Amino acid sequence: MTRLGAGIGWRPEIADAIERLPELDWVEVVAENICPGHLPEPLVRLRERGIVTVPHGVSLGLGGAERPDAGKLADLAARAEALGAPLVTEHIAFVRAGGALTASPRLEAGHLLPVPRTRDALDVLCENVRIAQDALPVPLALENIAALFSWPEDELTEGQFLAELVARTGVRLLVDVANLHTNHVNRGEDPLAVLDALPLEALAYVHVAGGVERDGVWHDTHAHPVPEAVLELLGRLRERVDPPGVLLERDDDFPPEAELVSEVAAIRGVLSRPRALSLAGRSGTGLPAEGTERVAGPTRPAGTAPARHPEGTAPADRTAPARPAAGPPREPARHPAGAVPEDAAALPEAETGGDTAAPPEDTGAGPARQRLAVAQTAVLSALVAGTPVPEGFDAARMRVQARALAGKRAGVVARVAPELPRILGEVPYRRAFLGYARTRPMAGGYRRDALDFAEHLLAAGTPADDRARRELTRWWHDRTGAKPPGRLTRIVHRLAPRRPAGRGVS
Structure with a gap:
């Protein structure tokens, strides 16, 4: 296992400050934001x-x-090789749905969304992980994500799900303690029960980040100072294992350099504590969550049956997760360097996730993939297209997630096309974009989204101000080379039937 030490997420906005950080051991860079043949000079240094x-x-x-997608895997492999990286990391999440598996329009979340903790989802995830491992030249580690909502049909706890994933694939874990804190606040999950269930010998490194609580919901912003609760969770993890590396994430509202230095120093302070785990002295939050019972293995809800396992297989052993069978060494995969996806360039991790590549055709999908595809499409459609919330989901929490996705989408479009809020005005832009996004899912990435939004406004005959409308028309025309929507198009647009109010989560 590679020893990394204490590091920070590299972002262009704080590149100079990162170069001056004392005792910097390592950095992490959003893969989609760099091009292997044209690395930023500060990163090269x-x-x-x-x-x-x-x-x-x-x-x-x-x-x-x-x-x-094979192209995305080749791009990730090329970046690992260009950086001489000892490993690459990704997330346990879904970011798109629909398409060939459901014979429906493809939907993009622009965000990392939680997968159901079911046997179907685990089977699909394990197969996808093996495909990725075969395509990458270095080991893969996967990160647990923060979530605002839960799936009603979950069959496994977070710890069980992650432990079995490791046992079946040998993948490493990137444990984000800030995400554990987020899920504790938002979903009532016991973070220490998750840590107790994990095969920590598979730990690659740890993420630490800040957030903010609004109306009882914790938002994992990566734009606020790291709270004491997250540092405390890092300390509890440190009691269980000596993490190979810990990294501070900061993606927005970047603080003064002295504050970055202080936060990295706080992480080092936690890592320097002696390891002295005492179960008797552990606070109540480290015990099983209310309504759970201890079993020989990960915690499960009281009154529920133990997790099912395929016939002839044993449950995942947390203490000694299975590894892939040994075989002859193989040459690392070699892949051509791929271009940076248009809408990932120069955007922080918290603002990426939209797909810009042509979708792969999935043929011969098994029943688990089909069932998962239908379920994820229904959820994502409710979040980004205004369709009804699927049965069993918390409608109020889904509304919170839908608003968060729309707000994030508006913010990213404003970043990739800053002329839009300048032409329309900050407040009118945001109001108009949120109305546009309510029933118009993103389909082609953020830059395409900006153009579609502008076309939508022009087709509706807005903005009302002649000067602003002319300027918006020039902006749209310069980027598309197309003829602006004519009078007939605008009339048809205004007469088109609208979705009845109250049908969706927005």
Whole structure:
């Protein structure tokens, strides 16, 4: 296992400050934001100093129903090789749905969404992970994500799900303690019960980040200072294992350099504590969550049956997860360097996840993939297209998630097309975009989304101000080379039937 030490997420906005950080051991870079043949100069200088650099992917969607896209895997492999990385990381999440598996329009979340903790989802995830492992030249580690909602049909706890994933694939874990805190606040999950269930010998490294609580919901913003509760969770993890590396994530509202130095120093302080785990002295939060019972293995809800396992197989052993059978060594995969996806360039991790590549055709999908595809499409459609919330989901929490996705989408479009809020005005832009996004899912990435939004406004005959409308028309025309919507198009647009109010989560 590679020893990494204490590091920070590399972002262009704080590149100079990162170069000056004392005792910097390593950095992590959003994989989709770099091009292997044209690495940013500050990142090149760090590598020349011997600073380890790890690419962190955000767009594979390994928890989705489709098999991983070969082009995206080749791009990730090329970045790992260009950076000389000891490993690559991704997320246990889905980021798109629909398409060939459901014979429905493809939907993009623009965000990392939780997978159901079911046997179907686990089977699909394990197969997707093996496909990714075969395509990558270095080991793969996967991160647990933060979530605002839960799936009603979950069959496994978070710890059970992750432990069995490791046992079946040999994949490593990137444990985000900030995400454990988020899920504790938002979903009532006991973070220490999760840590107790994990095969920590598979730990690759740890993420630490800040967030903020609003109206009882914790938002994992990566734009606020790291709270004491997250540092405390890091300490509890430190009691159980000596983590190979810990990394501070900061993606927005970047603080003064002194504050970054202080946060990295706080992480080092936690790592320097002596390991002295005492179960008798552990606080109540480390015990099984209310309504659970201890079994020989991970915690499960009281009154529920133990997790099912395929006939002839044994439950995952947390203490000694199975590894893939040994075989002859193989040459690392070699892949051509791929271009940076248009809408990932220069965007922080918290603002990526939209797909810009042509979707793969998935043929011969088994029943587990089909069932998962239908379920994920229904959920994502409720979040981004205004369709009804699937039965069993918390409608109020889904509304919170839908608003968060729309707000994030508006923010990213404003970043990739800053002319839009300048032409329309900050407040009118946001109001108009949120109305547009309510029933119009993103389909082609953020830059395409900006153009579609502008076309939508022009077809509706807005903005009302002649000067602003002319300027918006020029902006749209310069980027598309197309003729602006004519009078007939605008009339048809205004007469088109609208979705009845109250049908969706927005």
